[in-house]
Amino acid sequence: MNRLEPLVLGIETSCDETGVGIVRGDRLLANVIASSMDEHARYGGVVPEVAARAHLEAIEPTLAAAVAEAGIRLDDVDAIAVTTGPGLSGALMVGVGAAKALAVALEKPIYAVNHLVGHVGADVVSEEPLEYPTIALLVSGGHTSLLVVRDLVGDVELLGETIDDAAGEAFDKVARVLGLPYPGGPQIDRAAVGGDPKAIRFPRGLSLPKDMAKHRYDFSFSGLKTAVARWVEAETDAGREVPVADVAASFREAVVDVLLTKAFAACADLGIPRLLLGGGVVANARVREEAARRAAIAGVTLRIPPLSLCTDNGAMIAALGAQLVMAGREPSSLDFGADSTLPVTDVLVH
Structure with missing residues (x-):
């Protein structure tokens, strides 16, 4: 061989x-x-x-x-x-x-x-070899995981993961609430165009001080999904038209905020100035854009494989x-x- x-x-x-x-x-x-x-x-x-x-x-x-x-x-x-x-x-x-x-x-x-x-x-x-150690944030339909990779073939440690819905599942379920087709990720991305990401303050799961003590690197999107559904239901019951673009943009911002806040916290806590993003949700334009912005501020080298x-x-x-x-x-x-x-x-x- x-x-x-x-x-x-x-x-x-x-x-x-x-x-x-x-x-x-x-x-x-x-x-x-x-x-x-x-x-x-x-x-x-x-x-x-x-x-x-x-x-x-x-x-x-x-x-x-x-x-x-x-x-x-x-x-x-x-x-x-x-x-x-x-x-x-x-x-x-x-x-x-x-x-x-x-x-x-x-x-x-x-x-x-x-x-x-x-x-x-x-x-x-x-084109350039991956340096170790690196923090890796993997976000897909079935998995949301935060890892520290010290050696690709032999030393991978799980820092945290989702305790309920993965991020991709939350996108699919919120898309359904908004009447958008499956898969939810690209549909939410399209629907959010022109929407105000600050229009609605949706919850950031496991981000409160009491949660961060036990679940600093874990994720939860079930409560966020429920909050969006209740907000849409309340607007509908009141006879108001649901601002789909604002809801999509605000939901997406909540997901992105949680994902990247925890990922960059891991970089800072462990003194590792490298972050790799992977998984289908990384195709989301806002994830890549905000990750690049935060990486520049934090002095972290950001790696995102080609979308394919x-x-x-x-x-x-x-x-x-x-x-x-x-x-x-x-x-x-x-x-x-x-x-x-x-x-x-x-x-x-x-």
């Missing part, structure tokens, strides 16, 4: 995107994503059974497209990497099964890796796999299974 610049194929099926990526060392060769988002839109959210079936249908053509894009043959790869968790159990099983089949058929080593750490790995294929690498994708899994190969880590056995609640401290499952 080439351990200096390994050619690694990564498979990601933790939620509603079937992703296959191929990297050579820290260079991205292919990143193909097949999304089943449209199939879930009619239900207003991701349906696990629908996601698993969509992965089954998409995995083979997505794999073929990635190999063609990279200009390689399957026999050329040095290793296979796959998301083993966390995520939806049925969806994960599809990717794990496909990766094991490839590993056996091609007689290649397999690396079962952590989805959340993979989001950090997405930055590896950027922020949402779930196979390239980030391939990149993490390649880093593990180059670090000389032993591959996984074929005994591992999908683990929907895999802790972020488990970078590699043997």
Whole structure:
């Protein structure tokens, strides 16, 4: 095996995107994503059974497209990497099964890796190498996590996470309250254009002094979602037209404020002047804009992977796999299974 610049194929099926990526060392060769988002839109959210079936249908053509894009043959790869968790159990099983089949058929080593750490790995294929330690804020439909990454392949610590709804779920639910379609993130973003982010002071969960003592780095968006629903209901009951742009902008500002206040607090508390953002919610324009503003003030180096690498994708899994190969880590056995609640401290499952 080439351990200096390994050619690694990564498979990601933790939620509603079937992703296959191929990297050579820290260079991205292919990143193909097949999304089943449209199939879930009619239900207003991701349906696990629908996601698993969509992965089954998409995995083979997505794999073929990635190999063609990279200009390689399957026999050329040095290793296979796959998301083993966390995520939806049925969806994960599809990717794990496909990766094991490839590993056996091609007689290649397999690396079962952590989805959340993979989001950090997405930055590896950027032009400049990622420096450690770094604080990482990962925000997606199913996860809101704050990490300190001292070593991508071996030392990842969870500082805090959501104790109820993830940020992405809150966007989806508030979009529904406002009569906007799924997925909520881009819809809220569009609806907020022209709105006043200070029009309505929605609550910032777990930000009061009493909360910060116990949950300094944890997140809660359930109360915010409820506050928006009650505000809209009160306006409707009073016969007033709901100012959708103002509500969307004010809600989005509350989410962004909580996310970034806690992330930059971690940078200051731990003396780490680096912050990496990852996950689909990072595609939100206001998140990126406000993060850049606060980073400049705090003297923090901000890293945001290209948007195509922020949402779930196979390239980030391939990149993490390649880093593990180059670090000389032993591959996984074929005994591992999908683990929907895999802790972020488990970078590699043997």
